[in-house]
Amino acid sequence: MSTDSGIPDFRGPNGVWTRNPGTEKLFDIDHYLADPEVRRRSWSARRQNPAWEAEPNAAHAALVDLERHGHLRALVTQNIDRLHQKAGSSPDLVLELHGNMVESICVGCGTRGLTSDALERLDAGEEDPACLGCGGILKTATVMFGQSLDPGVLAAAAEAARHCDVFLAVGTSLMVHPAAGLCDVAVRHGAQLLIVNAQETPYDPLASLVVREPIGVSLPRLVDELVAS
Numbered sequence: 001m002s003t004d005s006g007i008p009d010f011r012g013p014n015g016v017w018t019r020n021p022g023t024e025k026l027f028d029i030d031h032y033l034a035d036p037e038v039r040r041r042s043w044s045a046r047r048q049n050p051a052w053e054a055e056p057n058a059a060h061a062a063l064v065d066l067e068r069h070g071h072l073r074a075l076v077t078q079n080i081d082r083l084h085q086k087a088g089s090s091p092d093l094v095l096e097l098h099g100n101m102v103e104s105i106c107v108g109c110g111t112r113g114l115t116s117d118a119l120e121r122l123d124a125g126e127e128d129p130a131c132l133g134c135g136g137i138l139k140t141a142t143v144m145f146g147q148s149l150d151p152g153v154l155a156a157a158a159e160a161a162r163h164c165d166v167f168l169a170v171g172t173s174l175m176v177h178p179a180a181g182l183c184d185v186a187v188r189h190g191a192q193l194l195i196v197n198a199q200e201t202p203y204d205p206l207a208s209l210v211v212r213e214p215i216g217v218s219l220p221r222l223v224d225e226l227v228a229s
């Protein structure tokens with residue numbers, strides 16, 4: 001969804017993890033908590049994340065369009081970049097399975113703040129900014145490997161999957177559970193499954209339509225067709 005906005009994906013052919021297998025460590029909560037060097041590298045990577053400067057693309061706009069026509073029940077995303085909200089999707093409808101990078105959270109006391117504040121401290125010379133309240137370790141409010149998804153967000157996503165007419169799976173390898181399992185939930189409850197992804201997914205056989213074209217082109221067209229039908 002966000003690759004057209006200049007944000008690399010993780011598992012695609014040019015994905016972050018496909019090209020640099022070692023970087024997966026930076027997203028592992030145990031390594032993050034145990035090793036100041038991992039945190040230092042993580043903060044540096046956050047500083048350089050292209051998402052801070054990224055603008056939403058035609059695919060984000062298409063989903064805003066779908067919502068304006070009253071056809072969007074929920075927008076379940078694994079992206080942490082907040083570009084759906086920046087494009088104009090209602091925050092109430094966006095279910096961020098993996099959290100977001102705009103907020104930070106202290107693993108000690110749970111206090112939330114803005115990641116931009118932590119990055120300002122980074123610019124001022126701190127390499128691993130700690131919680132100003134309790135001195136605990138700070139991280140972005142994202143779900144790292146080794147952390148559970150927020151049960152409330154996951155329940156809301158499953159609820160939406162149970163009650164939708166069409167489940168549109170866009171730009172996902174559908175290889176990571178429990179998110180991928182939402183396709184099963186939707187189909188079991190009678191929804192049509194539409195998949196838009198450059199590569200094959202394990203759910204292609206269940207889908208009533210599989211589109212392999214680039215998302216920026218195919219999603220706006222698909223949304224036009226859904227709105228017209």
Ligand SMILES: [Zn+2]
Nearest residue numbers: 106109131134
């Ligand atoms: Zn704290």
